[in-house]
Amino acid sequence: MTVELANEIWSELKRYVNTVDRDDAAETLVSVLIDNDVGADEIKAVFKNDSDIKKALTSYLRDHDEIEEEAEVEDDDYDEDENWEN
Numbered sequence: 001m002t003v004e005l006a007n008e009i010w011s012e013l014k015r016y017v018n019t020v021d022r023d024d025a026a027e028t029l030v031s032v033l034i035d036n037d038v039g040a041d042e043i044k045a046v047f048k049n050d051s052d053i054k055k056a057l058t059s060y061l062r063d064h065d066e067i068e069e070e071a072e073v074e075d076d077d078y079d080e081d082e083n084w085e086n
Helices: 003-016 019-035 040-046 051-085
Strands: none
Touching (some): 003 019, 003 040
């Protein structure tokens, strides 16, 4: 499935999603697209007029960056502990 098709499906179906649930639905769509190797830049380009998807993508990228930073800190701590023993 192309990102363009996902955009078309989202455009048609989001009107059936309650407004209060739309953020969660958009976050799920972004996660599915990224899990299927669609890049953030492509999502931004295709969904450029959809504020729900843009907000969900921003949130996803922020959360993903925080996870990577935490992993790097844990790796650094491990390296320091390893050097300490030597």
